[in-house]
Amino acid sequence: xxxxxTSLPFFVLMxxxxxAAMMVPSVHALxxxxxxxAETFLFGAIxxxxxxxxxxxxxxxxxxxxxPRSQLMALLAAFALLPALFAVPFHHAVGTISFVDAxxxxxxxxxxxGATLFDNPERLSPSVxxxxxxVGWMGGLLVWVMAVxxxxxxxxxxxxxxxxxxxxxxxxxxxxxxxIADPSERLARYGFRLAPIYAGxxxxxxxxxxxxxxxPWIALCHAMSVLSTSGISPVGGLHEGSAxxxxxxxxxxxxxxxxxxxxxxxxxxxxxxxRLWQDPEVQMALALLAIVSVTLTLRHxxxxxxxxxxxxxxxxxxxxxTTLSFITTTGFESRDWSGATDWSGLNAPGLVLVGLALIGxxxxxxxxxxxxxxxxxxxxxxxxxxxxxxxxxxxxxxGQQARRIRRQGAYIAWIFFMLFALSIMVVMLFLSLTGLxxxxxxxxxxxxxxxxxxLAQVAAEYPISYEGIPDSAHVILAAxxxxxxxxxxxxxxxxxxxxxxx
Numbered sequence: 478x479x480x481x482x483t484s485l486p487f488f489v490l491m492x493x494x495x496x497a498a499m500m501v502p503s504v505h506a507l508x509x510x511x512x513x514x515a516e517t518f519l520f521g522a523i524x525x526x527x528x529x530x531x532x533x534x535x536x537x538x539x540x541x542x543x544x545p546r547s548q549l550m551a552l553l554a555a556f557a558l559l560p561a562l563f564a565v566p567f568h569h570a571v572g573t574i575s576f577v578d579a580x581x582x583x584x585x586x587x588x589x590x591g592a593t594l595f596d597n598p599e600r601l602s603p604s605v606x607x608x609x610x611x612v613g614w615m616g617g618l619l620v621w622v623m624a625v626x627x628x629x630x631x632x633x634x635x636x637x638x639x640x641x642x643x644x645x646x647x648x649x650x651x652x653x654x655x656x657i658a659d660p661s662e663r664l665a666r667y668g669f670r671l672a673p674i675y676a677g678x679x680x681x682x683x684x685x686x687x688x689x690x691x692x693p694w695i696a697l698c699h700a701m702s703v704l705s706t707s708g709i710s711p712v713g714g715l716h717e718g719s720a721x722x723x724x725x726x727x728x729x730x731x732x733x734x735x736x737x738x739x740x741x742x743x744x745x746x747x748x749x750x751x752r753l754w755q756d757p758e759v760q761m762a763l764a765l766l767a768i769v770s771v772t773l774t775l776r777h778x779x780x781x782x783x784x785x786x787x788x789x790x791x792x793x794x795x796x797x798x799t800t801l802s803f804i805t806t807t808g809f810e811s812r813d814w815s816g817a818t819d820w821s822g823l824n825a826p827g828l829v830l831v832g833l834a835l836i837g838x839x840x841x842x843x844x845x846x847x848x849x850x851x852x853x854x855x856x857x858x859x860x861x862x863x864x865x866x867x868x869x870x871x872x873x874x875x876g877q878q879a880r881r882i883r884r885q886g887a888y889i890a891w892i893f894f895m896l897f898a899l900s901i902m903v904v905m906l907f908l909s910l911t912g913l914x915x916x917x918x919x920x921x922x923x924x925x926x927x928x929x930x931x932l933a934q935v936a937a938e939y940p941i942s943y944e945g946i947p948d949s950a951h952v953i954l955a956a957x958x959x960x961x962x963x964x965x966x967x968x969x970x971x972x973x974x975x976x977x978x979x
Contacts, residue, residue: 496525521566592930606711617705624841635840708808808931845928858887
């Protein structure tokens with residue numbers, strides 16, 4: 478049976494997993510007595526299983542001429558087409574939205590963006606909320622697996638900063654080996670190693686949130702959203718739940734899974750010699766966390782009329798939690814975040830959160846954004862250039878890898894920054910053509926490219942509703958979410974001539 482599964486194309490495997498996952502909200506709805514929703518997801522699972530079987534039988538003997546090209550195309554198809562399958566039961570269960578809107582919702586969930594058309598969570602039944610969180614959770618697991626099994630061998634997704642091979646260049650040598658594992662084989666091998674870790678951490682967080690007083694199914698949705706950094710919530714955010722301060726502390730600890738891959742995949746991509754506190758991404762995240770938390774807390778303290786220690790500590794915690802949440806592109810707010818703004822009378826610094834979301838989390842994690850490793854490479858390059866201004870005859874040390882990061886790594890990181898900036902400009906232009914204002918277009922573009930959907934609620938002067946924008950803007954944002962999840966370099970690598978040679 479395992480051999481048959483690994484002989485199927487990756488896209489077909491994902492279809493089968495998605496179809497099987499529809500049984501979870503079906504059973505949940507049946508237990509709650511919601512027979513209509515239960516039948517909807519049951520029929521969706523049957524339809525998905527039938528399509529998987531038909532496509533699987535017809536493509537079982539498919540052998541790609543170029544493995545790297547096949548892998549990247551499969552990832553692109555997964556994030557673009559699988560949400561259409563996921564949207565079928567979602568659209569029927571909700572019944573009040575178009576299929577395009579349902580597809581947008583599923584693309585947002587599967588890319589772990591978390592942007593939603595439902596400003597009022599009560600419009601959806603608990604089982605439908607569970608499906609949204611589950612789709613985001615599956616998308617997060619896919620990101621884990623694809624980073625280790627696909628992007629790392631190709632030196633993409635942030636690995637190009639530390640690799641001596643050019644971005645995408647690893648795929649060329651990778652394709653010259655006489656016997657290589659096909660995409661399904663590699664994905665299955667790493668999937669079997671990472672899935673238990675992913676599920677176990679989710680279960681651990683679920684239990685922690687329930688012990689802190691959260692309702693079980695809400696705790697499960699929030700646990701899946703934190704692990705996948707999707708920020709999906711059935712109650713409008715973590716701060717609207719009943720977990721309280723204890724729940725926020727537990728979630729804060731789990732945010733670090735999206736800061737560095739060393740927290741869960743040590744030894745899988747050659748990092749077994751590096752300790753966690755020596756990881757540049759962890760150091761960069763802690764530095765950002767400290768600087769932003771202290772600065773914004775002082776801002777609140779100086780703006781407050783009634784200064785006291787309790788309010789200061791609460792403000793610091795609210796800022797620290799929200800800062801790390803947006804660095805990891807999760808988008809959950811602390812309940813003390815809004816409390817601090819009420820205390821000081823100052824508006825929330827939305828542009829700071831935009832900047833944090835743009836920076837993003839760690840390489841090979843579920844976080845989006847530019848990635849901490851690229852920011853670190855540019856930082857080290859800048860420090861070295863300043864040293865040379867003071868001491869032109871100085872010699873840069875710290876080993877071969879550090880020199881690689883300061884030179885070629887910084888160069889490729891700067892290229893990615895330019896591509897990211899150009900992507901923002903192009904998407905904003907298209908959104909402006911749909912009638913959106915400049916600020917709205919800017920915030921929505923950054924939210925989509927960094928896969929931080931909740932950014933729309935806190936970054937602008939007034940919360941931005943995804944439901945209030947045109948359908949054409951929904952399609953543009955959905956495509957932008959896919960671009961942000963796969964990254965521009967991965968898509969450009971598809972145009973590598975070596976990928977298309979037989």
